[in-house]
Amino acid sequence: MREDRNYATVVAFFASFLYLAILVAAFGLISLYSNIEVIDVADAGPLVGPVMVGCATVAVLVSLVVRGRSVPADEQRIAPLAALLIGVIAYVVFVLSGGIAYAIGGDEPLGFLTFSFHMFASWFSLATGIAAAVVAFVYQLVLVGRFQQKGRPRWPWERDDEDKE
Template sequence: MAVLAGLGWIATVVAANGLVSLGTGLEVVPVSQTGPLAEPVGVAVAALVIAVRAGFSTGRTVLLPIEAALLAAVTQILVPSLVVIVMSGSGPAFLTAGRAATSVFTVVDAVLAGLAGLIVLLVVRARAAGAGPPRWPWEDEDRP
């Protein structure tokens, strides 16, 4: 379930960022010295962090949507900045961190991470309550 949450989050992030960029005319990567790797690496690491956190969720977890949203936002601010430090130096890295911290794309991605966390939370809580996999009526072996 955790891997599915991470991969589903990546797919929705790509689609949502494209739609927001198309609708607003904003660039997803506004700093020109950022390079082609910073944002994809940030999204991949954020998805990994979300998947790892979702993997450790239990039936008593209640704050998973908030945790996933905060982890995604912080990861998408820090990781691209670290990639830019390695590739271009500290000046563009600070610009990248500042732009990511105030970007509508970071907010949209955090909301989507919260939604992914909510879905995982609902599935985990349902399993903890004894829900099994869904079955078609003809799959019941107890019925004649």
């Protein structure tokens, strides 16, 4: 049981790094094809974007660890709604953390609201949520595949040797 939870945690870390890589690539491609900046607010500062991506990545990591460790290995199933929920969490955290970071660095009293509303409709925010949902779904596939096998994948001749013993 403990080994299964540790495995779920390690895979969650790898999935979070995958999520970060997908975000960087998606933001670059969206920016390149649409010819807009990720943060197109002039007075946002250089740290708002990295703070947003970092908070979304941490939210995905925590969500995956909680999901992977809370469900016992023999009850692991693919839950598309859970993956969608993780995507929504990442989307909301991305937007709200950006609003908070913008409000801390800005002089506008309503900076949080204006920046957050501006980012809610952004393609980059949508990419954040979609990427999180896809990564969460793949994470569940990996866990279900591993736990149904009861260990590492084995070649057919390895299984025959174990059955004879």
